[in-house]
Amino acid sequence: MPFELKILGSNSATPVFNRHQSSQLLQIENEYFLIDCGEATQHQLIRFKIKFNKINHIFISHLHGDHVLGLPGLISTMHLNGRQRELHLYGPPGLNEILTLQLKYSETILSYDIHFHELDAKESKTILDLDNLTVQTIPLNHRIDCCGFLFKEKPKKRRINKETLPPETSLLNIIKLKNGEDVYEGEKLVLKNEEMTFPPRKSRSFAYCSDTRYTETILPMIKDIDLLYHESTFLDDMKERAIETFHTTALEAATLAKKANVKRLIIGHFSSRYKELEPLLEEAKTVFTNSSLAIEGNNFSVSDD
Amino acid sequence: MPFELKILGSNSATPVFNRHQSSQLLQIENEYFLIDCGEATQHQLIRFKIKFNKINHIFISHLHGDHVLGLPGLISTMHLNGRQRELHLYGPPGLNEILTLQLKYSETILSYDIHFHELDAKESKTILDLDNLTVQTIPLNHRIDCCGFLFKEKPKKRRINKETLPPETSLLNIIKLKNGEDVYEGEKLVLKNEEMTFPPRKSRSFAYCSDTRYTETILPMIKDIDLLYHESTFLDDMKERAIETFHTTALEAATLAKKANVKRLIIGHFSSRYKELEPLLEEAKTVFTNSSLAIEGNNFSVSDD
Numbered sequence: 322m323p324f325e326l327k328i329l330g331s332n333s334a335t336p337v338f339n340r341h342q343s344s345q346l347l348q349i350e351n352e353y354f355l356i357d358c359g360e361a362t363q364h365q366l367i368r369f370k371i372k373f374n375k376i377n378h379i380f381i382s383h384l385h386g387d388h389v390l391g392l393p394g395l396i397s398t399m400h401l402n403g404r405q406r407e408l409h410l411y412g413p414p415g416l417n418e419i420l421t422l423q424l425k426y427s428e429t430i431l432s433y434d435i436h437f438h439e440l441d442a443k444e445s446k447t448i449l450d451l452d453n454l455t456v457q458t459i460p461l462n463h464r465i466d467c468c469g470f471l472f473k474e475k476p477k478k479r480r481i482n483k484e485t486l487p488p489e490t491s492l493l494n495i496i497k498l499k500n501g502e503d504v505y506e507g508e509k510l511v512l513k514n515e516e517m518t519f520p521p522r523k524s525r526s527f528a529y530c531s532d533t534r535y536t537e538t539i540l541p542m543i544k545d546i547d548l549l550y551h552e553s554t555f556l557d558d559m560k561e562r563a564i565e566t567f568h569t570t571a572l573e574a575a576t577l578a579k580k581a582n583v584k585r586l587i588i589g590h591f592s593s594r595y596k597e598l599e600p601l602l603e604e605a606k607t608v609f610t611n612s613s614l615a616i617e618g619n620n621f622s623v624s625d626d
Numbered sequence: 627m628p629f630e631l632k633i634l635g636s637n638s639a640t641p642v643f644n645r646h647q648s649s650q651l652l653q654i655e656n657e658y659f660l661i662d663c664g665e666a667t668q669h670q671l672i673r674f675k676i677k678f679n680k681i682n683h684i685f686i687s688h689l690h691g692d693h694v695l696g697l698p699g700l701i702s703t704m705h706l707n708g709r710q711r712e713l714h715l716y717g718p719p720g721l722n723e724i725l726t727l728q729l730k731y732s733e734t735i736l737s738y739d740i741h742f743h744e745l746d747a748k749e750s751k752t753i754l755d756l757d758n759l760t761v762q763t764i765p766l767n768h769r770i771d772c773c774g775f776l777f778k779e780k781p782k783k784r785r786i787n788k789e790t791l792p793p794e795t796s797l798l799n800i801i802k803l804k805n806g807e808d809v810y811e812g813e814k815l816v817l818k819n820e821e822m823t824f825p826p827r828k829s830r831s832f833a834y835c836s837d838t839r840y841t842e843t844i845l846p847m848i849k850d851i852d853l854l855y856h857e858s859t860f861l862d863d864m865k866e867r868a869i870e871t872f873h874t875t876a877l878e879a880a881t882l883a884k885k886a887n888v889k890r891l892i893i894g895h896f897s898s899r900y901k902e903l904e905p906l907l908e909e910a911k912t913v914f915t916n917s918s919l920a921i922e923g924n925n926f927s928v929s930d931d
Contacts, residue, residue: 335668335706336668337672360666364641390699393691398640422723465733
C-alpha cells in the first residue's frame with residue numbers, strides 16, 4: 322500500500338525561479354493529506370493531475386502567507402466543484418476567523434462542511450487518530466506559533482502464510498494468528514503462530530518540520546522515522562540570519578536527521594536568494610548522506626517491506 | 627506615450643486549462659494600474675517580467691475570490707522586497723478588514739503604507755484624479771457589490787509647431803498657445819494659435835466591467851471609449867444561467883459595445899466550462915466586429931494619434 326509524499330512547492334517567502342511556496346501532499350494507503358497550502362497550491366494540484374476531492378484533511382503549520390494563502394482559493398474551488406464530503410482543517414488560532422471573514426464578504430455558503438481543529442503550538446498532541454495511522458503535532462520554534470506534523474502508521478497485523486495454514490481454520494483463529502497469538506485446542510497447541518504467519522508489514526512514518534529554528538526538542542518525536550522533511554532556508558554561512566529569522570540551515574537540518582537516526586531527509590523552504598539549490602544539498606550531505614532536495618513534482622515513497 | 631492593457635488572467639471561478647483568474651495591468655504613460663488580483667497574480671507578474679514596485683494603485687472590483695485572492699500574497703511580496711513607496715488600494719468594504727486580520731495573525735508590519743480607499747458600488751464616483759487622468763467607478767449589477775473602473779486621460783494641451791514658432795517666444799506665450807489661446811501685443815495678433823500649434827494628442831479611455839449582468843445603465847459612462855473590457859462568462863445559449871449567476875453572455879457584451887459605440891471590445895472572465903474560447907469570440911463578432919479575447923499575456927494598445 323502506498324506511503325508517498327509529493328512536493329507541490331517548497332520555496333520560502335516569495336515565488337521565484339518557477340518555485341512555488343510550501344505545500345506537500347502525503348498519500349497513506351487511500352487517504353490524501355495536504356500539508357501547508359501556499360498561494361497557487363490549487364494550480365499545482367491541477368498541474369500534477371491530483372483530484373481535489375481526494376483530500377479530506379488539510380494541515381496548516383502556521384499563518385505566514387507562504388504556507389497558507391492558497392487555502393481560500395482551494396476551499397472555494399472545492400465548493401465550485403460541488404464537493405459534498407466534509408473537510409477537516411487543522412490550523413492555528415486565527416485561521417478559522419480569517420476564512421469565515423472571507424466567506425462572509427464574498428457571501429459564500431460552502432457546499433460542504435469544514436471541521437476546524439485548532440492547533441496548540443505549545444505541546445505535542447494527537448490531532449488525528451484513524452484505524453491505520455495517527456497524526457501528532459510537533460511544536461516548533463518560529464517567530465509565530467508553528468507546528469510540525471508527525472504521520473505514523475499504527476502497528477500492523479501479522480500476515481497469514483496461506484501455504485501452511487489449514488484451509489478449515491476458523492475466522493476467529495485467523496484473527497488470533499494475525500494478532501500474534503498461538504492457537505490451542507484445550508491445552509494442545511494446534512496452530513503455531515510463527516509457522517502460520519509472516520511478520521507484519523512495516524509501519525512507516527513521516528515528519529514535516531517547517532518553519533523553525535534548529536531545535537533538538539524535536540529529536541524524541543522524529544527518532545528513527547522513515548522520512549523527515551525539514552526546512553533548510555539557508556546555507557550555514559547564513560547561520561546568524563537563520564537564527565534572526567527563526568529558520569534552519571541545511572547543515573543543521575542534516576545534523577538533526579543524523580542525531581534522530583532518520584532513514585531519509587528532504588530539505589526545502591529554500592530562500593529566494595538561492596537560484597541554484599545544489600549547494601544546499603551538498604552541504605546537507607556532508608553530514609547526512611541520504612538527503613534530497615524538495616523539488617516540486619518529485620515523489621518520495623516509503624516501502625512497507 | 628503608452629496606453630496599454632496587459633491581460634494577466636481572465637478565467638472565471640477556477641483556474642483551469644492553464645488560464646488564470648482575473649487580473650489586468652494598465653499602463654498609462656509612466657503609471658501602472660493593477661485591476662483585480664486573482665490568486666497567483668504575483669506569479670503572472672513575475673512570468674511577464676513586470677516589476678512589482680512600478681504598481682502604485684490597485685483596484686479591486688469585488689470580493690469574490692477569483693478577483694482578490696492574489697492580493698495578500700502580492701502585498702506580502704512587495705513587503706519582502708523592501709518596498710517603501712505607499713500603495714493605494716481601492717476596494718469594497720471588507721477588504722481592508724480581511725487584510726488587516728491576515729497581517730495581524732502573521733504578525734507582519736508592512737515596510738510601506740497602504741492607503742485604503744473604500745468603494746461605494748451604488749453610484750459612480752471619481753476615485754483618483756491625477757494630472758493626466760481620472761479613474762471613476764462604474765456601478766455594476768452582480769450578486770455582491772461590484773464596481774467597474776473607467777480610466778480617462780484628461781484633455782491634452784495643443785502641441786507647439788517648432789517650425790513656425792519664433793525662437794524668441796516667451797514661456798508665458800508658449801503656455802498660452804498650448805492652452806489654445808492666440809497671443810496679442812496690445813490689440814495686435816502676433817501669434818495665431820492655429821499657425822503655431824498642432825491639435826492636442828488624443829485623450830484615451832479604457833473601461834473594465836466585471837463581474838456583472840447585462841445592464842444598459844453603464845452605457846453613458848462607456849460611450850465612445852477606446853477600449854472596453856467586458857465580462858462574457860457564457861455563450862448566449864446559457865443566457866438563463868448568466869442571469870441567475872449575475873453574469874453576461876458574449877452576445878450581450880458585444881451588444882453593449884455596439885450601443886456605446888466603443889472602438890474596441892475585449893471579452894473575458896470565461897466560464898470553466900469552455901475549453902475552447904473561439905466560439906465566444908465568434909458570437910461577439912456577429913454583433914461587434916472589433917472584438918478580441920482576453921488571452922493572458924496579450925497586450926492591447928491605444929494610440930494617441
